[in-house]
Amino acid sequence: MIIDAHVYLGSSLFGYAQSLEEILTSMDRLGIDKAILAPVKPRDYHFAPMNELVAAAVKSNADRLMGLCRVDPWQAEGAVAEMRKGFDELGACGLYLDPWEEGFQANDDIVLPLVEQAGQYGKPVAINAGHARVSHPTQIWDLARRFPDVQFVACNGGQINICGLLLFEARRMIEDCPNIAIQTAGTYREDFLEEIASEVGEERVLFASRSPVYDQEFEMTRVRLAHLSDSQKDKLWGSNALAIFEA
């Protein structure tokens, strides 16, 4: 089974866009069985309608889609209420935080109530990681150490520095925090993914494309060509995502 653990639905303030029909068509073309949808940040900045859009897409394609609830921690109590609604009413399988697009630091105090309550729901927290100013591996690491019972999923392998400057700390972060898994999308260097899966834990890496930010076919090829065994790849393709998001 192939699960794309991160696909955006909607038309983003930041210029990228993807409709439900486009998502399903691409999944069919590429042989992807399931996808986990995350709402984009819309032009009006309001996440509530986007969370409902994702929930409606999941409801109409329950066998193929799951959905994350996205909130802006700067909305404080409003963000907590929106997250609770996502879990209580919309069937969200996890929380999505995007420090890069919402402009907060991943380990800021404003994030803590959200993570704490997501943990009380037993829901994982996916974070757009690897952006040096707001979601540096050390910041994700700091957050994950403070909430050892919460499962975190770091996008971009936790590091997207094309100089390799974050490779060392991203690995240390993953080694130190058993509650962090990483997504494959956009990661700098395939040997990083191979080493994490082979040397740190094959259950720690999830196939994800972050389409349409990244190219879904290209991101699949990243996993398909990885120098890993078939059984390791089976975990990356789907069973690791199921273990985290269907838990």
Add this chain to the structure above:
Amino acid sequence: MIIDSHTHVDKFGWYDPPETIIRLMDEAGIDKSVIMTYGDAPDVEGSLEYTAEAVEKYPDRLIGYARINPRRGDEAHRLFEKAIEEYGFKGLKLHPVGTLCHPAGPETIEIIRLASRYNAPVLFHCGDEELSLPLQVAQAAEECPEATIILGHMGGYFHWKDAIRVAEAYPNTVLDTSALPYPQAIAQAVERVGSARVLYASDGPGCDPRLEVHKVRLANLAPEDEEAVFHRSIEAILDRVTTHGDRP
């Protein structure tokens, strides 16, 4: 025919002996690769010699670039001349994030001008970090119009649009496709600056050359453009390199 214009060998920090890139080249169907170390001569003692030994071991597969710290002045210049004249290297690699030399700083401009005397291309690490941004490398291209300046990684994750605009503005600049995760950026680069100024590159062995080849194919280039990106463009650049520095 595929030539990978940006790969690495090293034994001083990250351990990547030449056999690693050769194995990945064989997997990917790559004929030749340009190699360089991760560290700078003379700061990393023996690094140029390590590259030279790799080329000597695989002369039909590997092409050497000299990675040098411009701040080392006359010593850096002597090492570059030796690399070209004695070792038969074909280019200069500069990594401003490592050396902290601004791409348009005086010491960098001096060694770029030396490389130009041999028609040797100058490959910059060009990504998202300060000192390596496309608009910083552009200042070197402007000061040295006679030089061939390659923007390695074509600006990285967040600056590829700047890299293409720099390439549009400066005809002496060239883009390499390595490591950035956007096939469509390659398509745009070819459309806007032409395939003669876009080079297939992987940044292997850390980045998988097979995946990097697939990325170029996903750009859906015209066959003649894809051929240029995969080998003709870098061949044209390397064919101009001389071993005797006879340009004024």
